[in-house]
Amino acid sequence: xxxxxxxxxxxxxxxxxxxxxxxxxxxxxxxxxxxxxxxxxxxxxxxxxxxxxxxxxxxxxxxxxxxxxxxxxxxxxxxxxxxxxxxxxxxxxxxxxxxxxxxxxxxxxxxxxxxxxxxxxxxxxxxxxxxxxxxxxxxxxxxxxxxxxxxxxxxxxxxxxxxxxxxxxxxxxxxxxxxxxxxxxxxxxxxx
Amino acid sequence: xxxxxxxxxxxxxxxxxxxxxxxxxxxxxxxxxxxxxxxxxxxxxxxxxxxxxxxxxxxxxxxxxxxxxxxxxxxxxxxxxxxxxxxxxxxxxxxxxxxxxxxxxxxxxxxxxxxxxxxxxxxxxxxxxxxxxxxxxxxxxxxxxxxxxxxxxxxxxxxxxxxxxxxxxxxxxxxxxxxxxxxxxxxxxxxxxxxxxxxxxxxxxxxxxxxxxxxxxxxxxxxxxxxxxxxxxxxxxxxxxxxxxxxxxxxxxxxxxxxxxxxxxxxxxxxxxxxxxxxxxxxxxxxxxxxxxxxxxxxxxxxxxxxxxxxxxxxxxxxxxxxxxxxxxxxxxxxxxxxxxxxxxxxxxxxxxxxxxxxxxxxxxxxxxxxxxxxxxxxxxxxxxxxxxxxxxxxxxxxxxxxxxxxxxxxxxxxxxxxxxxxxxxxxxxxxxxxxxxxxxxxxxxxxxxxxxxxxxxxx
Numbered sequence: 001x002x003x004x005x006x007x008x009x010x011x012x013x014x015x016x017x018x019x020x021x022x023x024x025x026x027x028x029x030x031x032x033x034x035x036x037x038x039x040x041x042x043x044x045x046x047x048x049x050x051x052x053x054x055x056x057x058x059x060x061x062x063x064x065x066x067x068x069x070x071x072x073x074x075x076x077x078x079x080x081x082x083x084x085x086x087x088x089x090x091x092x093x094x095x096x097x098x099x100x101x102x103x104x105x106x107x108x109x110x111x112x113x114x115x116x117x118x119x120x121x122x123x124x125x126x127x128x129x130x131x132x133x134x135x136x137x138x139x140x141x142x143x144x145x146x147x148x149x150x151x152x153x154x155x156x157x158x159x160x161x162x163x164x165x166x167x168x169x170x171x172x173x174x175x176x177x178x179x180x181x182x183x184x185x186x187x188x189x190x191x192x
Numbered sequence: 193x194x195x196x197x198x199x200x201x202x203x204x205x206x207x208x209x210x211x212x213x214x215x216x217x218x219x220x221x222x223x224x225x226x227x228x229x230x231x232x233x234x235x236x237x238x239x240x241x242x243x244x245x246x247x248x249x250x251x252x253x254x255x256x257x258x259x260x261x262x263x264x265x266x267x268x269x270x271x272x273x274x275x276x277x278x279x280x281x282x283x284x285x286x287x288x289x290x291x292x293x294x295x296x297x298x299x300x301x302x303x304x305x306x307x308x309x310x311x312x313x314x315x316x317x318x319x320x321x322x323x324x325x326x327x328x329x330x331x332x333x334x335x336x337x338x339x340x341x342x343x344x345x346x347x348x349x350x351x352x353x354x355x356x357x358x359x360x361x362x363x364x365x366x367x368x369x370x371x372x373x374x375x376x377x378x379x380x381x382x383x384x385x386x387x388x389x390x391x392x393x394x395x396x397x398x399x400x401x402x403x404x405x406x407x408x409x410x411x412x413x414x415x416x417x418x419x420x421x422x423x424x425x426x427x428x429x430x431x432x433x434x435x436x437x438x439x440x441x442x443x444x445x446x447x448x449x450x451x452x453x454x455x456x457x458x459x460x461x462x463x464x465x466x467x468x469x470x471x472x473x474x475x476x477x478x479x480x481x482x483x484x485x486x487x488x489x490x491x492x493x494x495x496x497x498x499x500x501x502x503x504x505x506x507x508x509x510x511x512x513x514x515x516x517x518x519x520x521x522x523x524x525x526x527x528x529x530x531x532x533x534x535x536x537x538x539x540x541x542x543x544x545x546x547x548x549x550x551x552x553x554x555x556x557x558x559x560x561x562x563x564x565x566x567x568x569x570x571x572x573x574x575x576x577x578x579x580x581x582x583x584x585x586x587x588x589x590x591x592x593x594x595x596x597x598x599x600x601x602x603x604x605x606x607x608x609x610x611x612x613x614x615x616x617x618x619x620x621x622x623x624x625x626x627x628x629x630x631x632x633x634x635x636x637x638x639x640x641x642x643x644x645x646x647x648x649x650x651x652x
Contacts, residue, residue, distance in 0.1 A: 050341075050343075051309050051310060051312055051313075051336065051341065051343055051344060052310065052312050054335060054336060054339050054341070055312055055332065055335070055336075058332070058335045063330065063335060064330055064331065064332050064335055065330065067316075067318065069315045069316070090330070093330055094330070107237075111237065114236075122651070123650070129236065130605075132236060132237060132240065133240060136237060136240040136241055136244055137240075137244065139244075140241075140244035140247065140248065141262055144248065144252070145248075146244065146245035146248040146249065146481050146485055147245075147481055147482065147486075149241055149244055149245065149248070150241045150242070150244075150245060150481040150482070153237050153238070153240075153241040154237075154238065154241070154321070154324075154325050155330075155331060157235065157237050157238070157321055158318040158320075158321030158322055158331065159318055161317060161318075161321060162315075162316065162317050162318040162321075163315050163317050164303075164315065164317055166317070167299060167317045167320060167321075168299070170235070171293070171295045171296065171299065173236075174235045174236055174285055174295065175285055175293055175295065177236050177283055178283060178284050178285040178293075179283070179284060179375070179376070179378050179379065179612065180283055180378060180379075180607070180610075180612075181280050181281070181282055181283070181378060181379055181382045181606065181607045182236065182239075182240070182280065182281040182283050182606075182607075183278060183279070183280045183281075183605060183606030183607070184240060184243055184244065184247070184278075184279040184280070184281070185605070186258075186261075186262045186263045186264055186278070187261045187262050187263050188261075188262075189262060
């Protein structure tokens with residue numbers, strides 16, 4: 001089964017048609033406005049910034065969170081609450097209402113647990129899976145917007161699995177669950 | 193007079209105790225199960241978020257409602273009754289043409305493409321997840337995309353194109369290697385259990401999930417007494433040559449259009465338009481929540497309408513198995529007679545020749561092919577023994593070479609345990625095997641300090 005080149009042509013056409021910015025219009029999760037002007041865009045005449053400087057500027061002025069990119073899977077968790085410190089800051093940057101922020105932290109904790117769980121141990125795997133199901137269900141109960149829930153979950157997932165090592169572990173966790181049936185718990189989904 | 197009050201109180205306590213002893217400890221009877229078959233490249237979290245999106249759609253459009261405890265039910269009918277509605281993800285990651293998972297292919301694609309961004313991308317794999325949709329207004333991906341540099345635009349185009357290639361190839365792989373009863377043992381056994389227990393089933397599939405839902409739908413119809421009136425399928429962006437129900441396929445769904453161009457197999461005609469401008473929000477035009485559940489587009493109302501029609505059209509099956517406090521279901525992958533044997537905490541053996549136990553009953557026995565066989569433990573707290581229930585199987589006749597799946601579920605939590613991979617049923621032993629079945633799983637029933645009953649399962 002070959003990869004037809006026509007696919008690339010077709011997809012490039014779609015992206016060109018939308019300006020090549022698939023995703024730039026993403027709306028949630030309820031982020032505050034940037035604390036500094038956005039980087040130079042296509043409408044001014046300034047030369048385009050390098051990728052390196054764009055990233056450095058965005059991290060320096062707080063438009064994006066500086067994530068832990070250490071080699072270890074767990075990363076820094078000074079208060080030992082099961083959530084990486086940088087991801088707690090990331091959640092704080094969304095300025096969510098208290099109950100929704102708590103639900104987002106529960107999702108982050110469950111994602112971190114997924115990275116750290118021993119997937120060869122059936123009980124551990126099942127426990128991690130249940131924690132994630134409860135967390136996503138809790139978040140969905142705290143938000144009436146499916147798009148917000150979806151974007152928060154995906155943003156936290158991207159932040160949690162943000163290195164090659166963490167991505168590999170997270171992929172392995174998901175592969176271990178493939179073929180399972182996972183109920184979305186409705187009752188007592190939220191911690192505490 | 194004090195004595196009279198004391199006697200009255202004692203009588204009330206006795207009545208109360210009697211009521212408590214007869215407590216129904218099951219959380220759900222009959223009702224609906226919404227089964228969601230996820231799309232390509234989904235993690236568990238993505239699949240759950242998608243399923244939560246379906247649930248939100250049904251709540252927002254008043255197809256269902258919630259109790260104070262968060263559980264979902266239908267609205268009261270003319271008789272003042274409503275039924276529980278639960279949501280279960282039939283989760284699958286995806287195989288690919290080279291034997292790896294599609295995730296491993298996608299990781300490889302990103303590893304190859306990220307060099308276009310230079311050294312700064314070396315350990316920023318949040319960009320990888322962003323390419324699958326994990327972005328937001330405070331993500332690195334959006335900062336770079338909004339900057340509109342030629343460097344990032346070229347990277348984005350090539351990455352998304354090759355990501356789509358990998359996804360489309362995975363569709364072809366699944367099509368050429370469709371899930372067998374053995375591959376899909378966990379999920380098909382679950383569906384057969386639900387059908388036996390009288391559930392109405394609404395199966396919603398997105399993208400690659402359509403390649404899994406079709407055989408699942410066909411398998412559940414093998415259950416005696418269960419027919420098309422009790423199960424419906426809604427196909428969203430079907431990456432499949434055949435369908436079992438209504439479908440939604442957007443004109444600018446880039447992934448399905450690419451699949452169509454490859455000629456791997458024929459897909460359905462587009463039946464809903466998507467504005468070009470929407471591709472700024474979802475460059476693939478394929479994502480479930482961003483596109484197909486989006487009520488601001490024509491896709492959202494179309495999908496919601498199909499869900500509502502299918503949901504309202506379901507009728508209860510005539511199957512007669514019971515949903516107990518916990519249940520054990522046995523299936524196997526072909527002809528022959530495999531038996532389920534249960535040993536209750538007091539030692540009672542429940543099997544085909546002694547179907548009524550002290551705490552449960554074998555209410556479905558199959559002697560021909562595939563199963564299912566089904567044991568349920570009572571919902572009455574005064575009859576349900578605490579302790580360990582043990583379950584095993586015996587190849588009674590004609591099932592050599594078959595593989596069996598034994599699945600434990602509870603009314604409160606859904607699937608608790610499944611033998612996975614399936615287990616060889618061994619040589620035919622006839623009734624001699626009744627004394628020594630192959631024991632596979634233990635179920636432990638406990639009650640906590642607050643009087644809440646719990647079931648857990650572990651391999652034997």
